[in-house]
Amino acid sequence: MSKPEVTESGPGAGPAPAPAPDAGRDAGRDAGPAGRAGSKAPEAPGGAEEAGRERARGRGGRQARVTIADVAALAGVSVGTASKALNNRGKLRQETRARVADAARQLGFRPNEMARSLLSGRSFTVGLLTTDHVGRFSLPVLLGAEDALGAGEISVFLCDTRGDAIRERHHLSALASRRVDGIIVTGRRTDSRPPLRQFLDVPVVYAMAPSEDPRDVSVVPDEWQGAREGVRHLIAAGRTRIAHITGPARHHSAQVRAAAFRETLAEAGLRPAGGEVMFGEWNEPWGRQAVRHVLHAEPRCDALFCGSDQIARGAADGLREMGVDVPGDIALVGFDNWDVMSTACRPPLTTVDMELGELGRVAAMSLLEAIEGRARPGVRRLPCRLVIRDST
Amino acid sequence: MSKPEVTESGPGAGPAPAPAPDAGRDAGRDAGPAGRAGSKAPEAPGGAEEAGRERARGRGGRQARVTIADVAALAGVSVGTASKALNNRGKLRQETRARVADAARQLGFRPNEMARSLLSGRSFTVGLLTTDHVGRFSLPVLLGAEDALGAGEISVFLCDTRGDAIRERHHLSALASRRVDGIIVTGRRTDSRPPLRQFLDVPVVYAMAPSEDPRDVSVVPDEWQGAREGVRHLIAAGRTRIAHITGPARHHSAQVRAAAFRETLAEAGLRPAGGEVMFGEWNEPWGRQAVRHVLHAEPRCDALFCGSDQIARGAADGLREMGVDVPGDIALVGFDNWDVMSTACRPPLTTVDMELGELGRVAAMSLLEAIEGRARPGVRRLPCRLVIRDST
DNA sequence: GCAAATGAGGAAAACGGTTGCCTTCGTGGT
DNA sequence: ACCACGAAGGCAACCGTTTTCCTCATTTGC
Numbered sequence: 001m002s003k004p005e006v007t008e009s010g011p012g013a014g015p016a017p018a019p020a021p022d023a024g025r026d027a028g029r030d031a032g033p034a035g036r037a038g039s040k041a042p043e044a045p046g047g048a049e050e051a052g053r054e055r056a057r058g059r060g061g062r063q064a065r066v067t068i069a070d071v072a073a074l075a076g077v078s079v080g081t082a083s084k085a086l087n088n089r090g091k092l093r094q095e096t097r098a099r100v101a102d103a104a105r106q107l108g109f110r111p112n113e114m115a116r117s118l119l120s121g122r123s124f125t126v127g128l129l130t131t132d133h134v135g136r137f138s139l140p141v142l143l144g145a146e147d148a149l150g151a152g153e154i155s156v157f158l159c160d161t162r163g164d165a166i167r168e169r170h171h172l173s174a175l176a177s178r179r180v181d182g183i184i185v186t187g188r189r190t191d192s193r194p195p196l197r198q199f200l201d202v203p204v205v206y207a208m209a210p211s212e213d214p215r216d217v218s219v220v221p222d223e224w225q226g227a228r229e230g231v232r233h234l235i236a237a238g239r240t241r242i243a244h245i246t247g248p249a250r251h252h253s254a255q256v257r258a259a260a261f262r263e264t265l266a267e268a269g270l271r272p273a274g275g276e277v278m279f280g281e282w283n284e285p286w287g288r289q290a291v292r293h294v295l296h297a298e299p300r301c302d303a304l305f306c307g308s309d310q311i312a313r314g315a316a317d318g319l320r321e322m323g324v325d326v327p328g329d330i331a332l333v334g335f336d337n338w339d340v341m342s343t344a345c346r347p348p349l350t351t352v353d354m355e356l357g358e359l360g361r362v363a364a365m366s367l368l369e370a371i372e373g374r375a376r377p378g379v380r381r382l383p384c385r386l387v388i389r390d391s392t
Numbered sequence: 393m394s395k396p397e398v399t400e401s402g403p404g405a406g407p408a409p410a411p412a413p414d415a416g417r418d419a420g421r422d423a424g425p426a427g428r429a430g431s432k433a434p435e436a437p438g439g440a441e442e443a444g445r446e447r448a449r450g451r452g453g454r455q456a457r458v459t460i461a462d463v464a465a466l467a468g469v470s471v472g473t474a475s476k477a478l479n480n481r482g483k484l485r486q487e488t489r490a491r492v493a494d495a496a497r498q499l500g501f502r503p504n505e506m507a508r509s510l511l512s513g514r515s516f517t518v519g520l521l522t523t524d525h526v527g528r529f530s531l532p533v534l535l536g537a538e539d540a541l542g543a544g545e546i547s548v549f550l551c552d553t554r555g556d557a558i559r560e561r562h563h564l565s566a567l568a569s570r571r572v573d574g575i576i577v578t579g580r581r582t583d584s585r586p587p588l589r590q591f592l593d594v595p596v597v598y599a600m601a602p603s604e605d606p607r608d609v610s611v612v613p614d615e616w617q618g619a620r621e622g623v624r625h626l627i628a629a630g631r632t633r634i635a636h637i638t639g640p641a642r643h644h645s646a647q648v649r650a651a652a653f654r655e656t657l658a659e660a661g662l663r664p665a666g667g668e669v670m671f672g673e674w675n676e677p678w679g680r681q682a683v684r685h686v687l688h689a690e691p692r693c694d695a696l697f698c699g700s701d702q703i704a705r706g707a708a709d710g711l712r713e714m715g716v717d718v719p720g721d722i723a724l725v726g727f728d729n730w731d732v733m734s735t736a737c738r739p740p741l742t743t744v745d746m747e748l749g750e751l752g753r754v755a756a757m758s759l760l761e762a763i764e765g766r767a768r769p770g771v772r773r774l775p776c777r778l779v780i781r782d783s784t
Numbered sequence: 785g786c787a788a789a790t791g792a793g794g795a796a797a798a799c800g801g802t803t804g805c806c807t808t809c810g811t812g813g814t
Numbered sequence: 815a816c817c818a819c820g821a822a823g824g825c826a827a828c829c830g831t832t833t834t835c836c837t838c839a840t841t842t843g844c
Contacts, residue, residue: 488793
């Protein structure tokens with residue numbers, strides 16, 4: 001398991017402002033600009049927040065947690081009463097509530113969420129399952145969901161399957177055992193995926209990659225609308241010979257964006273420059289390569305709509321090297337608003353943002369609805385947003 | 393909360409191979425290359441796995457979960473016996489164990505993890521807390537940790553604080569309520585950070601960003617060794633006039649790497665080309681800009697050691713545009729092995745990989761040790777690995 | 785033939801909370 | 815003096831599982 005050979009350094013080898021015996025190395029290592037040295041905090045007193053905590057730690061590393069019984073004892077009431085006091089339930093004197101609250105604060109009491117889940121039947125927990133692996137697209141969705149759920153006092157189990165079916169079963173099994181209230185499934189592509197069904201009987205929401213079963217709840221970016229906005233933006237800028245360079249034809253995203261591209265052009269009475277959409281890869285080399293083909297097939301081309309920011313960046317590099325000015329000669333629109341590409345591009349890219357964080361949030365809300373029994377099945381498409389920068 | 397205006401589409405608007413009434417749009421939308429149509433699965437029978445599940449779902453969306461009592465009843469034994477049978481404990485006839493196992497399988501029984509946690513005092517759950525926000529550096533660490541923990545039947549709570557102290561307290565409070573067995577703290581930078589202490593009394597392991605308190609357990613990449621390997625590689629290739637372009641001097645990473653750079657050169661009797669290390673930003677424009685300064689200060693410079701792949705890529709672009717050949721005239725080494733930069737760079741970058749996934753795994757292992765009371769405090773440095781590509 | 789050992793399984797306590805019901809007490813009305 | 819009633823808080827059941835202790839019944843040993 002622990003195959004790597006590691007270099008160790010005990011507590012003694014920590015930040016030591018004085019030159020250590022094996023000087024060179026450690027001196028260089030921790031040469032921070034501002035010397036935050038080892039003896040910075042003079043054994044900080046910790047203050048009042050440590051009060052009443054002494055009983056909380058037993059011997060042997062396993063600490064005795066403080067329970068409501070402890071609180072009740074300290075307040076001089078029964079556990080039932082303590083519970084009512086803490087939850088503002090039942091009929092209690094105000095003075096009693098205060099006494100219990102005091103005791104709880106003094107002991108640093110936090111109710112055991114598992115115990116109350118046992119009773120309530122709800123765990124206030126959901127699973128975030130990402131097929132493929134957590135990547136550029138699924139991550140913002142996960143974070144958006146985590147944010148929305150966290151605000152509702154719901155904790156989130158992270159499950160990365162890495163596209164492995166075994167791992168997926170394993171995670172689903174674990175989630176079932178933990179009695180999650182629901183599951184959000186996400187992936188890196190927008191192709192629809194087979195539903196989970198087989199395992200659980202908890203609500204499931206599919207984000208990004210919709211379920212093949214239309215009775216499931218899915219939330220996806222409206223790539224069609226996004227692509228449309230990008231193309232319209234080019235048309236509005238007066239461009240008339242527009243080409244489309246995009247990813248592999250087998251990808252749903254490439255197909256949808258291409259279809260939107262064609263239709264939007266047709267509506268304006270235009271035809272794709274270079275004849276047809278150019279399917280290829282989602283990377284920069286393809287962008288660089290494709291741009292040559294396009295200019296060869298249609299030298300008067302005045303705009304490129306690219307299926308991704310990586311392609312667009314490759315295209316921008318290719319154009320620059322060919323001496324073509326962006327946006328002077330050719331305007332450029334990308335897709336994804338992946339900052340690393342779109343802002344590092346020269347010039348910075350106008351691009352379509354799928355608002356994946358918002359997507360995650362909406363998925364989370366939908367899951368909450370479903371958990372409350374108010375699921376509205378179907379595919380919900382969230383609008384994309386055009387971000388205008390210097391390439392158009 | 394739900395501010396975005398969304399476009400909806402009910403179940404009816406799902407994949408429809410026949411041209412829908414509002415043809416244009418939907419036709420384009422779901423025009424997948426291979427028509428996975430709506431009526432693909434003929435109400436798939438679901439097979440035996442659904443057997444005995446009928447009792448599992450009550451009315452009103454809240455399903456009655458199957459408990460060990462159900463299993464016991466079906467097997468004709470007491471719950472205690474059922475438990476023993478399922479856990480291979482106690483003295484039971486083989487036939488009885490089999491009967492119980494059968495019943496469990498038939499009902500699709502999975503023990504309620506919360507109930508057993510209540511008893512065992514361990515939740516088999518840990519928190520993954522990321523300060524700053526989940527990004528390029530913290531993500532691989534998180535995933536590595538999740539992987540290692542998942543193998544040990546431990547589930548992981550994802551907590552993103554976004555650098556917000558309020559959110560951090562909130563998450564820590566939630567983790568405490570859920571009685572996690574431990575916490576892994578990670579961040580995007582390698583500067584040391586104040587310890588959590590104040591809140592919990594569970595083991596904590598700091599990954600990537602070490603705790604300021606040397607009595608804590610921290611796991612970090614050995615940037616010093618990594619930088620050394622990168623520089624040595626250049627020296628071994630016969631380069632003698634090597635410059636170092638890196639990020640802001642206030643970053644620990646920049647300082648450590650620069651110190652390693654200087655020392656490694658000195659050991660070989662060399663001096664930094666251009667006189668001093670060039671501190672700047674972690675981005676491409678800085679790489680492009682710095683490379684001009686370097687060549688101005690030291691025209692005979694024959695190698696660049698860059699503090700990040702982004703800087704290196706900027707440098708590569710700058711050099712190409714100046715007509716300098718890489719690696720012919722100048723060799724280039726980056727840092728991070730961030731594929732998007734290092735493989736898209738022209739030429740592909742030789743770079744230092746911090747093996748963050750492994751870092752996460754080791755952090756997870758260390759946490760497990762700590763949970764078992766065998767914590768070994770101090771900072772543990774894991775080796776980086778030099779990845780050789782075409783830029784050297 | 786009887787005690788002891790063993791095998792198989794049941795009953796109940798425990799984990800940490802919540803909640804419905806009950807008891808006790810004090811007060812006011814008649 | 816008696817009844818009713820409301821306030822305050824205790825008691826115990828319950829959630830789902832594990833584990834300890836206990837009870838039978840059947841062997842085994844002598």
